[in-house]
Amino acid sequence: MISEASFGVLRFFLHKKGLDYKLYKIKKVVFVVDYFAEMIKLMMIIMKLLSIESDSKTVKGNQFGFLTGIQYFKPSFKICPHATKGCMAGCLNTAGRGIMSNVQQARHNRTVFALTRPKEYAQQLEEEIVSLIKKAKKQDKKACLRLNGTSDIDWESNPLVYSVLSKHKKSLIIYDYTKDIDRAKKQHKKLIHYTVSYHENMKKETVKELVTMGINVAVVFRNAELPDKWLGIKVINGDKHDLRFKDTKGCIVGLKAKGKAKKDKSGFVVDA
Ligand code: SF4
Numbered sequence: 001m002i003s004e005a006s007f008g009v010l011r012f013f014l015h016k017k018g019l020d021y022k023l024y025k026i027k028k029v030v031f032v033v034d035y036f037a038e039m040i041k042l043m044m045i046i047m048k049l050l051s052i053e054s055d056s057k058t059v060k061g062n063q064f065g066f067l068t069g070i071q072y073f074k075p076s077f078k079i080c081p082h083a084t085k086g087c088m089a090g091c092l093n094t095a096g097r098g099i100m101s102n103v104q105q106a107r108h109n110r111t112v113f114a115l116t117r118p119k120e121y122a123q124q125l126e127e128e129i130v131s132l133i134k135k136a137k138k139q140d141k142k143a144c145l146r147l148n149g150t151s152d153i154d155w156e157s158n159p160l161v162y163s164v165l166s167k168h169k170k171s172l173i174i175y176d177y178t179k180d181i182d183r184a185k186k187q188h189k190k191l192i193h194y195t196v197s198y199h200e201n202m203k204k205e206t207v208k209e210l211v212t213m214g215i216n217v218a219v220v221f222r223n224a225e226l227p228d229k230w231l232g233i234k235v236i237n238g239d240k241h242d243l244r245f246k247d248t249k250g251c252i253v254g255l256k257a258k259g260k261a262k263k264d265k266s267g268f269v270v271d272a
Contacts, residue, residue: 067136073151082179086268090261122160200267226254
């Protein structure tokens with residue numbers, strides 16, 4: 001970018017030569033160049049797939065020796081096929097920085113990019129995973145990855161992404177939440193560590209069955225104080241960090257309702 005001081009020198013020089021009118025043209029060109037430089041800068045920020053150390057939850061993992069890269073999409077019933085009315089209304093998508101329109105726009109662009117340019121998406125994802133691993137190593141931490149920050153995509157069924165994740169699985173811990181019970185039962189810990197998210201349409205027997213199988217269930221509670229037990233199952237505090245793979249097996253992961261979820265009446269948020 002050209003500074004005001006540089007323009008001052010240029011103005012003086014052109015004035016001396018009687019060429020003041022040229023300044024207008026130069027300013028116009030500089031404005032256009034600056035505009036495109038800013039646009040490119042903005043697009044580069046928007047098109048980063050992984051957020052690292054920029055959200056309040058995954059950053060808590062740092063103190064435990066983990067560095068998490070998390071991806072945020074714009075949720076919809078297409079990318080969250082098991083979403084319910086309750087979870088859609090109380091989704092974390094609009095919590096924290098999610099209320100800002102540029103953040104929403106970035107999530108939308110990222111989603112469109114992943115869905116419409118799968119090859120380029122997988123390539124960029126791999127580049128960002130490699131740099132996440134390097135960054136974690138430098139900080140003497142273990143790299144973690146969550147691709148479904150605000151989505152519920154079956155990445156194991158995407159051959160391009162699956163091959164990227166498999167290639168780097170030894171240097172990464174991959175974990176996520178899902179509402180897809182069949183996927184969690186079939187895939188849990190094979191490549192991705194899953195915690196199932198409870199919702200208003202889930203039967204209590206299903207919760208018990210999952211927990212017995214060793215798959216924890218995350219439940220959003222309305223009260224400020226989490227209960228010790230729910231459905232007779234021990235509740236642990238899931239807000240201490242987001243490292244779900246570290247949780248004791250056979251537990252309910254209690255999360256306190258945040259943002260819009262506090263007003264939920266669908267049953268997605270539990271009163272206990
Ligand atoms: S499935 Fe998860 S990410 Fe999708 S709308 Fe529901 S809470 Fe949000």
